[in-house]
C-alpha cells in the first residue's frame with residue numbers, strides 16, 4: 561500500500577488525544593490570543609517528542625503547552641473542530657477524540673463546560689466535513705479518585721450527547737489498572753463503555769486487569785505480545801486493541817519497529833485498530849501510521865479492510881452510525 565492509497569482509503573481512528581493532536585497553527589493562534597507569540601520552529605521543539613525520546617515522562621512533557629491553550633470555551637471549540645476537520649481530510653470517517661476534562665478546569669471552566677465545548681467544535685466539524693465523531697473522557701491516574709469520579713458523574717449527563725465512553729490515562733507503571741476498579745465499576749453502573757490504557761509501558765498484568773475490569777478495548781496492549789493466552793482472550797472476547805505504532809516506538813513500548821506485534825495480534829484474530837495517539841506530539845497522521853506499517857511489511861489492503869470493519873464494530877458509536885460507516889465503505893468499493 562503506497563501513501564496515495566493510504567491517504568485516500570477510509571479509516572477509523574479510535575485512539576486520539578485532543579491535547580497531543582492540536583495542530584501547530586491552532587496552538588500558535590491560541591497562544592497569540594493570550595499574548596504569547598512563538599515562531600513555528602520554536603513551537604515544534606516544545607510540542608514534538610524526539611524520535612529517540614528518553615521515556616514516557618519526557619513524552620508527556622510535550623503536553624503542557626497545548627493544555628494551557630484549552631482552558632477556555634473558545635480554545636476547546638477551535639481545537640476540537642480543527643482536529644476533526646484535519647482527520648476528515650485524510651479520510652478518517654469516524655474519530656473518537658479523548659481528553660481529560662479535569663485538565664481544562666484550571667481557569668474556572670466546569671467539567672460540563674469543557675465537554676460541551678469540545679462537542680460543539682466536533683459538531684461543527686461534522687457539519688463541514690465527511691466525518692462522525694465521539695468523545696471519550698479520560699480519568700487521570702495521578703489525580704485522586706474523588707476528582708476522577710466527580711468528572712465521570714458530570715460526563716455521564718452528556719453520555720449519548722457527544723460522550724461515547726471513558727478511559728483511564730497517565731503513568732501506568734506508577735499507577736496500575738488494579739487501582740481503578742471503583743472508577744470502572746461506576747462507569748459500568750452508568751452503562752458507559754470503556755477502553756483502558758494498558759500494556760503501553762506497564763506489564764501484561766495491566767492488560768489482564770483491564771480485561772477483568774470489563775474493558776471493551778485496551779489502549780496499546782503492547783505488553784501482551786508473546787502472552788498467547790492473553791492474546792487469545794482478546795480474540796475470543798472481541799476486545800479491541802488500539803495500536804499506535806509511532807507513539808509506541810517513541811515511548812519505548814517496543815525497542816525497534818521490527819518488534820511491533822500488530823501481525824501477532826491480527827493473525828490471532830484480535831480486532832486491532834490503527835491510531836495516532838498524539839498527532840502533533842508524535843508528528844504523525846493516521847495515513848503515516850498505515851504507511852509506516854506497510855513499509856515494515858505489516859500492512860496490506862486486505863488487512864486494512866478488516867481493520868476498518870473491526871474498528872467500526874469496536875467503536876463506541878451508535879448502531880445507526882456503525883451501519884452508515886459500513887454502508888459507505890461497501891458503496892465505495894461496490895461490494
Ligand SMILES: [Zn+2]
Nearest residue numbers: 577757779837
Ligand atoms: Zn493514549
